[in-house]
Amino acid sequence: MINIFDEEPARLHARYLAHLITKTGFLDFDSGKTLPVKEHGGVMIGVLLGTDRYGNEVLLKAISGQQRKLARYVPHVITDTDFQTHLDTYDALIKNPHNTPFNKSEYSAQALNHYYGLYRFPTIDGSTVSLFECFGNRPIPTGSGDCAAIKLLAYALGNHIVPTSMTEFFYGDGTRSHLGFYQPCEERCAPILKRMLGLYPVYRDKHLLIVDKPPHLRSIPGTVESDSIESRVRKLIPSAPVQCAAHRLDMDTSGLIVVALTKEALSGMHHLFRTQRVRRTYEALLEGILKEEETEITLPLRADITNRPYQVVDHEGGKEARTHVKRIRVEEHPEGHLSRVEFTPYTGRTHQLRIHSKKGLGLPILGDRLYGSGMKSRLYLHAKSLEFT
Structure with missing residues (x-):
């Protein structure tokens, strides 16, 4: 780590x-x-x-x-008092000469479990x-x-x-x-x-920190819920910029997110994202069998202003959204056949991969509570790699 x-x-x-x-x-x-x-x-x-x-x-x-x-x-x-109480409780039991091998084994297991609980x-x-x-x-x-x-x-x-x-x-x-x-x-x-x-860092230097975001955690603070990657980083590294996340992941999505530790690094990362010089890949499980080994989806997207936070495909007023899809394999699960795929987005629209999966491939991402069945505790979409120079 x-x-x-x-x-x-x-x-x-x-x-x-x-x-x-x-x-x-x-x-x-x-x-x-x-x-x-x-x-x-x-x-x-x-x-x-x-x-x-x-x-x-x-x-x-x-x-x-x-x-x-x-x-x-x-x-x-573990405090000295708690440790001594632990010894007083279990030492005599384990060392009792009248113990059978089974009893001794049972007491040892209980002692270890109690010790871990301290x-x-x-x-x-x-x-x-x-x-x-x-x-x-x-x-x-x-x-x-x-x-x-x-x-x-x-x-x-x-x-x-x-x-x-x-x-x-x-x-x-x-x-x-x-x-x-x-x-x-x-x-x-x-x-x-x-x-x-509250964070799992995978890379750090003087300018950047990359963390593995868990699902169900915001990238940046919301209007009501302040807990986020940004707020957690600021607690640990107060010198980081107030708005230190260089980009965002959906709250339901897990994976790598870049955090800037200086204003200069933040400005530089924003420039790289604006000029599309950051390559990101995601791994996902889709509900069903994807027949194509590789394909590309180009479906323009916009916000559904009458039903936020949903996004919709709009060929007239939507913004360009493009995603490359590569099938890794088809797997058998209790839920049925699932397709493990790699997504490479060339644009960064809100919910882009989730809608492109549902509308472009006809297969929602497993656990998608917005565009799929949502019958899992999490969305099976993970940002697994980042490349930039």
Whole structure:
């Protein structure tokens, strides 16, 4: 997973931190000196810069793993009290010599489930999310919630500290490069950070951020509902332009959306979109069998002024709308035969792909609540790639 924050300021502090650890030989060099580097092996260390509610700059550091308490490092996500209660409850049960193998296995499973339930992560919107909510029906990998980045963000968000920069580096022996900087891992960190931050970044530099928008979320704030990609980015990166989304996706559509981090980048991206120098491709599931392997649709569109937000085909007063369609394959689903297709729009009209699919191909997109049956929890339309120079 891509780190959504600017890493460079935090990396300056991280390099100095690594220098002090090397010089003293202890991870806790500025406190009790109880963790010699030689005995600890390899470890991921994180550094976060932020601003507290009074405008003061705050520097935080964290070590990955289940280390309970280490002076001058942020604490574990699970409090000492909750952890001790957990041990008191399950240790005796599991270690009882009269346990049958079945009972021991049952108690161990209960203990693990209870332990996972102790993880609660603060989010950028002020709520909390559990480990189970982060992973859903997927198995929870061992060590989830113990990574340095998650500890840093949990402490910052739980103590009204606005993060401005964060980085992680590896120190010591192991399969990773000593003093190398690393991004949060996909397996354990990404599902948690995605829920904590409310965004899933796939690319970032000093000028642009590209995020994977989930369905049912607006690209920009509405007149009533303010939650959107723009508002979430602004919470995490206040220096971004107020109207930072370089383009929009329908609320029902998921996929890649470009966010500008500077006014200059926003102006440049708007120029690229206006001059049609951005190539976008979408993947969709259509209700039924598409016979053509490739085709092109040219149906002019306009808003249905008597029935918003619907759009209609209008050969007289509509604006040009053109879409290339490529069939990937036909699939069998419980709903029947579905066609997986790739759309490449050459214009960017509202609901263009949804109407071109329904009116041009005669096959609505699966889950389309406006132009199809809407018999699914989401629209199966995803913006999967962007190309521009």
